[in-house]
Amino acid sequence: MTIGIIGGGASGMAAALAAAENENVQVVLMERQARVGRKLQATGNGRCNLTNLHALEGGYHGEAPAFSEYALEAFGPEAALSWFRGLGLYTVAEASGRVYPYSDQANSVVDVLRFALEKPNITLKLGFEAEKVKKTSGGFLVQSREEALECDRLIIACGGLAGTKLGGSMSGYKLLRSLGHKCTKLRPTLVQIKTSWGGVAGLKGVRANCHATILHNGEKTAESAGELQFTEYGLSGPVIFEISRDVCQGGGDWVCRLDFLPHIQEDELKTELLGRKATALPASELLTGILHNRLGRVLTQAAGIRSGCAISELADAELEQVARTVKGFEVPLTEPMGMDCAQVTAGGIVTEEFEPQTMESRLVPGLYACGEVLDVDGDCGGYNLQWAWSSGRLAGLHAGRKDT
Numbered sequence: 355m356t357i358g359i360i361g362g363g364a365s366g367m368a369a370a371l372a373a374a375e376n377e378n379v380q381v382v383l384m385e386r387q388a389r390v391g392r393k394l395q396a397t398g399n400g401r402c403n404l405t406n407l408h409a410l411e412g413g414y415h416g417e418a419p420a421f422s423e424y425a426l427e428a429f430g431p432e433a434a435l436s437w438f439r440g441l442g443l444y445t446v447a448e449a450s451g452r453v454y455p456y457s458d459q460a461n462s463v464v465d466v467l468r469f470a471l472e473k474p475n476i477t478l479k480l481g482f483e484a485e486k487v488k489k490t491s492g493g494f495l496v497q498s499r500e501e502a503l504e505c506d507r508l509i510i511a512c513g514g515l516a517g518t519k520l521g522g523s524m525s526g527y528k529l530l531r532s533l534g535h536k537c538t539k540l541r542p543t544l545v546q547i548k549t550s551w552g553g554v555a556g557l558k559g560v561r562a563n564c565h566a567t568i569l570h571n572g573e574k575t576a577e578s579a580g581e582l583q584f585t586e587y588g589l590s591g592p593v594i595f596e597i598s599r600d601v602c603q604g605g606g607d608w609v610c611r612l613d614f615l616p617h618i619q620e621d622e623l624k625t626e627l628l629g630r631k632a633t634a635l636p637a638s639e640l641l642t643g644i645l646h647n648r649l650g651r652v653l654t655q656a657a658g659i660r661s662g663c664a665i666s667e668l669a670d671a672e673l674e675q676v677a678r679t680v681k682g683f684e685v686p687l688t689e690p691m692g693m694d695c696a697q698v699t700a701g702g703i704v705t706e707e708f709e710p711q712t713m714e715s716r717l718v719p720g721l722y723a724c725g726e727v728l729d730v731d732g733d734c735g736g737y738n739l740q741w742a743w744s745s746g747r748l749a750g751l752h753a754g755r756k757d758t
C-alpha cells in the first residue's frame with residue numbers, strides 16, 4: 355500500500371514517520387521546495403519553539419475548537435518530547451512552558467526529522483509541487499507539472515497561507531476544495547498590528563516589557579504581558595502576537611493600551627517623578643533610567659511636556675500626566691499586517707468534515723488532512739507546532755494502519 359503525503363513541513367514529516375512505522379506501507383512525501391522543513395527552520399526566530407507544556411490546557415481556536423482535543427490528548431507535549439528524544443533531539447523547557455531545542459537552533463529539529471525520514475519505506479520527492487489531485491477507483495492520482503503519482507491513501511499537509519515567503523500558500527486549500535471540502539474565511543494571526551500613530555516610526559527597533567490591552571470601542575477584548583517591539587508601521591513582539599487574533603475585525607475603534615511599568619503602581623511612579631524635580635536635567639530626560647531612552651522621550655512628549663524646559667520647572671500635574679501616560683499609553687490600531695508577515699493562518703478547511711480521531715475525511719474515504727491547512731490555530735508559544743505534530747502523527751498512523 356502506498357501513502358502519498360503532500361507537504362514536507364512539520365505535520366507532513368510527522369505523518370510520514372508515523373505511517374512508515376508500518377513496514378508494509380510505502381510512503382511518498384512530496385515537497386515543492388528544494389528541502390523539507392523550510393518554514394520550521396525559521397520558527398521561533400531561528401530557535402524553534404517546538405511545543406508548549408501547557409498545550410493540553412487550551413489555547414486552540416477555530417469554528418470548532420474541540421476538534422483538536424483528541425489529537426492533542428493522543429499525542430500531547432510530553433509524548434512529542436519523548437518522540438523527539440527518540441529521534442535524538444535534546445530539548446529544554448522555559449518557565450513559561452515553551453520548549454526549545456537544547457542547541458537553541460531550529461536546524462536541529464529539522465535535521466533530526468530529516469535524518470529519521472531516511473528509511474527504506476519512505477521516498478522523498480523534493481521539488482514536486484502537487485497541482486491537482488483526483489480520486490480514482492483504487493485511490494488517488496497526484497499530478498505535478500512533470501509527473502503523476504498514484505497512491506492508495508493521501509494526506510494533505512500543505513500548511514496554511516501565513517508566512518508566504520517561507521512556503522505558505524493557498525495550495526492545500528485548493529487541493530482539498532477540489533475534492534469537495536469547504537474552507538472558512540482565512541485571516542492572519544500571530545502577526546504585527548499597524549497603527550495610524552505617527553510617532554511609531556521614531557521608535558522602530560525599540561523593545562519594552564509591557565502589559566498590553568486591546569480595546570474595541572472602549573471594551574477590553576484581549577490582554578497579555580511580555581515583550582513588545584516597535585516597528586516602522588506598528589506594534590510587534592510576543593505580547594502583540596498573543597493578542598493579534600481577531601484584532602481590527604468588524605470595524606469600530608481599535609486601540610492598544612500599553613502599560614510600560616506593569617509591576618509598579620502609578621502612585622509609586624508619580625512619587626519617583628516628583629522626586630526628580632530636584633535635578634537640573636532637561637524635561638526630555640525625565641524617564642531616563644526607567645525606560646529605553648527613545649521611548650522615554652516619546653512618552654514625555656506625548657504627555658504634553660514642553661520641550662526645552664528643565665524638570666525642576668514642571669508642575670506636579672505635568673509629572674502626574676507623564677506617570678499616567680507611562681501606565682496607559684493608547685495606540686490606535688488600523689489593521690494587522692498581511693499573510694506574508696503572519697506566523698499562522700486563522701481559519702482553514704472546515705474540521706466538521708474530518709474525523710477528529712483519525713483525521714480522515716468524512717467526504718472522501720482514504721483522504722486525510724493535518725496541520726495548519728485545517729481550521730485550527732493555536733496561541734503563540736509552541737502551540738501551532740504541537741498541533742502539527744499531533745495531527746500529523748494521527749493522520750499518518752491511521753492512513754498507514756487502516757485495513758492492513
Ligand SMILES: Cc1cc2nc3c(=O)[nH]c(=O)nc-3n(C[C@H](O)[C@H](O)[C@H](O)COP(=O)(O)OP(=O)(O)OC[C@H]3O[C@@H](n4cnc5c(N)ncnc54)[C@H](O)[C@@H]3O)c2cc1C
Binds near residue numbers: 399404482514525
Ligand atoms: C516566521 C514563523 C515563525 C513561527 N514560529 C513558530 C514557533 O516558534 N512555534 C510554533 O509552534 N509555531 C511557529 N510558527 C507556526 C508553524 O511554523 C506552523 O503552524 C507549522 O509549520 C504548520 O505546519 P504544517 O505542516 O501545517 O505546514 P508547514 O510547516 O508550512 O509545511 C507545509 C509544507 O507543504 C509544502 N507545500 C505546500 N503546498 C504544496 C504542494 N502543492 N505540493 C508540494 N508541497 C507543498 C510547503 O512548501 C511546506 O513545506 C511560525 C511560523 C512562521 C511563519
